[in-house]
Amino acid sequence: MRVSRLYAPTLRETPAEAEIPSHQLMLRAGMIRKAAGGIYSYLPLALRILKKIEAIVREEMNEIDAQELLMPIIQPAEIWQETGRWDVYGDEMFRLCDRHKRNFCLGPTHEEMITTLVRGDVRSYRQLPLTLYQIQNKYRDEIRPRFGLMRGREFIMKDAYSFDRDEAGLTANYNKMYTAYTNVFTRCGLNFRPVEADSGAIGGSGSHEFMVIAESGEASIVYCPACDYGANVEKAELHTIVPQQEEMLPLDIIDTPKMKTIEAISAYLNIAPQKTIKAMAYQNENGLVIALVRGDHEVNEIKLINALGCIDLTLANEEAIAEAMQSAAGFIGPIGLQEVMIVADSTVMEMYNAVCGANLPDKHYIHVNPSRDFKPNKVIDIRLIQENDPCPHCGHPVKMARGIEVGQVFKLHTKYSQALQATYLDEKGKETPMVMGCYGIGVSRTMAAAIEQHNDEHGIIWPVPIAPYHTVIIPINSKDEAQMQLAETVCKALNQENVEAILDDRNERAGVKFKDADLIGYPLKIVIGPKTLQEQVFEVKVRRTGEVIFLSLENYVSEIQNLLKSL
């Protein structure tokens, strides 16, 4: 390939819309262009990268006996109505209508599709286990598409689905996938960490997310430096904190004018925030809910949703609070509340002589002893983990990091097979629902995540296995025939030995070619200039380190192959 013919329009300046490195650099390197919010064209360089990632994914999937298939993007409403997700998915689903007014959607995921496919053709335990996967576009009408490929409305995903006879089979398949995912992301050159995850709207239980560690990541994770524990903060469990026992003092009520925040009240009373109880008012489809956590803790809304078994949860507005409790935000408390659901974090129930809102304007209770003074409807872990909280496995203080979710594995169990009657006959002739798992990799997101981890002020630095080309060959002066001739010879020789080389034959000054090469991020640059011809040596520059290596005109092919392997 010749750069003069390559469709990779590079930009010297950063388009204003791009916020994070991967988005900025892919636009500047001429790899993607936006068609609409969250919808992009992949230009030739980006497509080569995607194909490399896909090839790695395919190899690892095939290795564990998953079989590739391809399912439709357009899916009929009926199968989604069967599982109830036609309504649950809401505005995030792209919906469309055909000329007969039949409803369809653009597939946001394929559980319904694969399950209805398999239920039609798998009848016997002899046909199980079965794992199928595809690499296909997905469509989600995100509330807020952003960060280029990181959160698009159209994106490429590898999705795999396993069907087993029983839980033991599912666990075996899940573990194989977990290993395969570890291999995929390792081979892509990513610094990642698998973490325990909430299984979310897709349902089921037992799930890990594969997080690429990056500042621009939208997910917060915790991990333990002492053991191998890691979790999405949404999921991270916490043990109850049991403080020293104290003598319970009599409940009292005091004036606390305008003291609406934990910070204000603890300063006013000169006590630690740990001695206060924070009451948060939420609203869900069943009404008002008061969530209680210790003053220095935060509510984990995912845990709260799971504890309540509800779908929707938002902070209650002032009117709702006033109506239900004759109180205002800042002075809410659990004592004396009637007909309002109260969920207390387990740590709250262990507190002594604490402070909480009195449900009266400008009043708080002191010497509150939860076990004595009120009775929550539910006591459960609902707090958000914080840096230095004890690891739930070993107790060592945990660390926090930002992560980009590039993959997730789920145990679905029989959620979809039951809803869609995907059953098989077991050895005894008994009809049994298949036990399912599902496993996703965001392929286009992985490309972006790789850039987030591998870039510098000059541009992208591709890991060799997913680089669009292994090396660019730069003749310093394209009008010098000797240089060009040698460059072409070298280019041909390398490509013949499976070193992907591209020749920058443009009639540009050397600086322009170097800048573009650095921006696009080829792992190596081979420079052919006057020195090369005189001294019969190549100059090879390593993109990542800036290191310059001189190779002789003899056996340079194997030298470059070795160099690429070492990167």
Place this chain on the structure above:
RNA sequence: CGGGGCGUGGCUCAGCUUGGUAGAGCACCUGGCUUGGGACCAGGGGGUCGCAGGUUCAAAUCCUGCCGCUCCGACCA
């Protein structure tokens, strides 16, 4: 959906307050010169100033509505 910001040539932006013949840099085309880290000289093409209404002798500029993009929040395999 709530709150900010922005829409002027392919890109980055100025001009708008105070209405009066649409600008710069980069990119592009032609010629020259140049070739080891985004050169230089000369010439040239390209914009109904997001759309629709309104005010005015006159609107990129003022007013109204709509659309799009973007940031923050809520949401999210």
